[in-house]
Amino acid sequence: MYAEDYTFFELMAVAGARELKDGEIVAVGIGLPVVASFLAKRTHAPHLTILFELGIVDPEPIHTGVGLADPRVWYRAKVMSSFVDMLGMVLHRGLVDVGFLGGLETDAYGNLNTTLLGDPKGKFTHFVGSGGANDIASSAKRVVIIIRHEARKLKEAVSFVTSPGYLRGNGAREAAGLPGGPVRVITDKAIFGFDPQSKRLRLESIHPRVTLEDVLASMSFRPLVPDQVPVTEPPTVEQIRLIREEIDPERIYAG
Amino acid sequence: MSKLATLAEAVASIPSGAHVALSGFAITRCNMAFAREVIRQGIRHLTVSQCVGAMDADLLVGAGAVDRMIYGGGSLDRFGRLNNVNRGIESGTLVAEEYSSLSVAFRYLAGALGLPFIPIRSLRGSDILARLQQIAPENVSTVQDPFTSEEWLALRPLVPDVAVVQVQVADEEGNAWIYGPRWDNEEQVKASQRVIVITEQLVPTEIIRRDPERTVIPGFKVSHVVHLPFSAHPTSVYRVYDYDAEHIREYAAATRTVEGFQAYLEKYVLGVRDHWEYLERVGGMKHLTSLLADPILGY
Numbered sequence: 230m231y232a233e234d235y236t237f238f239e240l241m242a243v244a245g246a247r248e249l250k251d252g253e254i255v256a257v258g259i260g261l262p263v264v265a266s267f268l269a270k271r272t273h274a275p276h277l278t279i280l281f282e283l284g285i286v287d288p289e290p291i292h293t294g295v296g297l298a299d300p301r302v303w304y305r306a307k308v309m310s311s312f313v314d315m316l317g318m319v320l321h322r323g324l325v326d327v328g329f330l331g332g333l334e335t336d337a338y339g340n341l342n343t344t345l346l347g348d349p350k351g352k353f354t355h356f357v358g359s360g361g362a363n364d365i366a367s368s369a370k371r372v373v374i375i376i377r378h379e380a381r382k383l384k385e386a387v388s389f390v391t392s393p394g395y396l397r398g399n400g401a402r403e404a405a406g407l408p409g410g411p412v413r414v415i416t417d418k419a420i421f422g423f424d425p426q427s428k429r430l431r432l433e434s435i436h437p438r439v440t441l442e443d444v445l446a447s448m449s450f451r452p453l454v455p456d457q458v459p460v461t462e463p464p465t466v467e468q469i470r471l472i473r474e475e476i477d478p479e480r481i482y483a484g
Numbered sequence: 485m486s487k488l489a490t491l492a493e494a495v496a497s498i499p500s501g502a503h504v505a506l507s508g509f510a511i512t513r514c515n516m517a518f519a520r521e522v523i524r525q526g527i528r529h530l531t532v533s534q535c536v537g538a539m540d541a542d543l544l545v546g547a548g549a550v551d552r553m554i555y556g557g558g559s560l561d562r563f564g565r566l567n568n569v570n571r572g573i574e575s576g577t578l579v580a581e582e583y584s585s586l587s588v589a590f591r592y593l594a595g596a597l598g599l600p601f602i603p604i605r606s607l608r609g610s611d612i613l614a615r616l617q618q619i620a621p622e623n624v625s626t627v628q629d630p631f632t633s634e635e636w637l638a639l640r641p642l643v644p645d646v647a648v649v650q651v652q653v654a655d656e657e658g659n660a661w662i663y664g665p666r667w668d669n670e671e672q673v674k675a676s677q678r679v680i681v682i683t684e685q686l687v688p689t690e691i692i693r694r695d696p697e698r699t700v701i702p703g704f705k706v707s708h709v710v711h712l713p714f715s716a717h718p719t720s721v722y723r724v725y726d727y728d729a730e731h732i733r734e735y736a737a738a739t740r741t742v743e744g745f746q747a748y749l750e751k752y753v754l755g756v757r758d759h760w761e762y763l764e765r766v767g768g769m770k771h772l773t774s775l776l777a778d779p780i781l782g783y
Contacts, residue, residue, distance in 0.1 A: 298720075
């Protein structure tokens with residue numbers, strides 16, 4: 230049964246969860262991807278393995294943390310190890326199926342910027358940088374990008390490529406020696422994929438109560454738009470219950 | 485052999501211009517008491533490295549003690565950004581060799597193993613690499629796989645002069661245990677020429693011998709052991725104490741401006757004689773005991 234009452238944040242978390250298959254290994258940061266991963270594990274993917282870059286596997290937090298450095302996020306983990314163990318011996322080894330990434334901005338080829346805004350050679354504002362994001366974007370089999378749907382965040386080309394998507398498309402990623410790549414961009418208005426040849430962003434579905442005009446008006450470039458664009462599958466009642474009552478009861482991620 | 489030292493003695497062993505690897509990760513197990521003492525002693529021109537930039541590095545950078553930072557990006561988690569580091573990068577006063585977490589970890593690993601270089605898949609095609617090729621061309625290159633002829637990015641090993649590591653448990657020889665995830669600490673320790681251990685708890689070597697599989701830092705690499713409770717405050721030490729959210733918020737707000745940070749520095753670093761006076765200034769025993777970790781939760 231589909232839910233009637235849900236927020237766009239919850240819809241994005243559910244869409245993220247649907248990208249994960251049972252038995253897969255997922256590398257996550259903090260925030261919405263955590264909700265998506267825990268939701269998948271409690272529903273259709275009970276054998277999902279969840280990794281955090283600093284050396285944490287399958288935690289079962291009972292309090293919401295402020296970030297990866299918060300021991301609340303490590304509670305009841307099965308493994309506590311290191312970057313070399315997680316990002317090296319699992320991710321670089323090629324065993325991570327899905328990496329979830331967000332950022333300041335993404336572009337028509339799924340490149341992500343978490344480093345700086347402005348002119349990299351002139352005046353700019355420096356933000357967070359890579360952390361494990363570049364490593365995940367370089368070595369995960371599939372990358373799912375979750376980002377707010379705003380013109381300043383969805384640009385033709387990001388001002389700084391922290392984490393490579395398809396670079397400038399048409400085989401540029403493969404030429405750089407990188408496997409995998411982004412498969413999905415989930416925003417609060419729509420879900421996108423990538424054209425198999427050009428690797429350019431392509432609209433896949435539009436969320437309920439959102440129009441195509443809304444989607445295109447708040448992007449700085451025009452994605453590929455097929456003739457028929459379906460409506461995004463809404464969350465189920467049970468998925469919303471799990472998010473609100475068990476995964477994020479304090480509404481810290483959901484905001 | 486006992487390597488017990490005061491914080492002041494251990495810090496005095498670090499010359500200006502040294503490369504120091506720091507054990508902090510964002511807001512956990514940061515070398516805060518160490519950083520405050522470095523600033524009080526006026527040590528400068530440091531190179532600081534860590535996989536994820538943390539509060540210890542930000543404090544040192546703000547105080548002007550750091551010329552170069554080798555790191556993989558970083559923040560104070562939800563409390564904010566590394567404002568001092570970012571300001572240094574934006575104004576050009578700090579040379580930032582910025583990588584990803586794994587590329588810094590691999591550079592330490594290569595240093596720890598004594599390898600001449602290490603190939604990596606990360607960074608390729610990115611502007612991180614393009615920037616490194618300008619800022620630090622001596623540390624990034626390419627190498628051909630001798631077996632498949634495939635071309636790889638190669639990184640130079642990182643061999644810090646000293647790793648400073650905040651741990652939960654150590655003995656007087658420096659054999660040390662780290663509880664919880666260790667992020668880059670083991671590789672930092674093993675890549676470095678020597679190690680300064682700063683421990684919350686000092687135990688007899690007999691305790692170490694009873695659980696030797698927990699030993700992450702072997703005593704033979706350690707030059708100084710400093711026993712100093714709450715030495716990571718306001719950041720957390722898993723299973724010992726939680727982060728001090730109120731204080732980190734104060735720091736994040738203060739570091740938004742140069743003037744704000746100078747006032748913070750006066751109040752909590754330069755305006756106190758030592759770590760004990762600092763602990764009084766941030767609220768003393770009554771406040772600190774409120775941060776003690778629950779033994780089951782670990783925070």
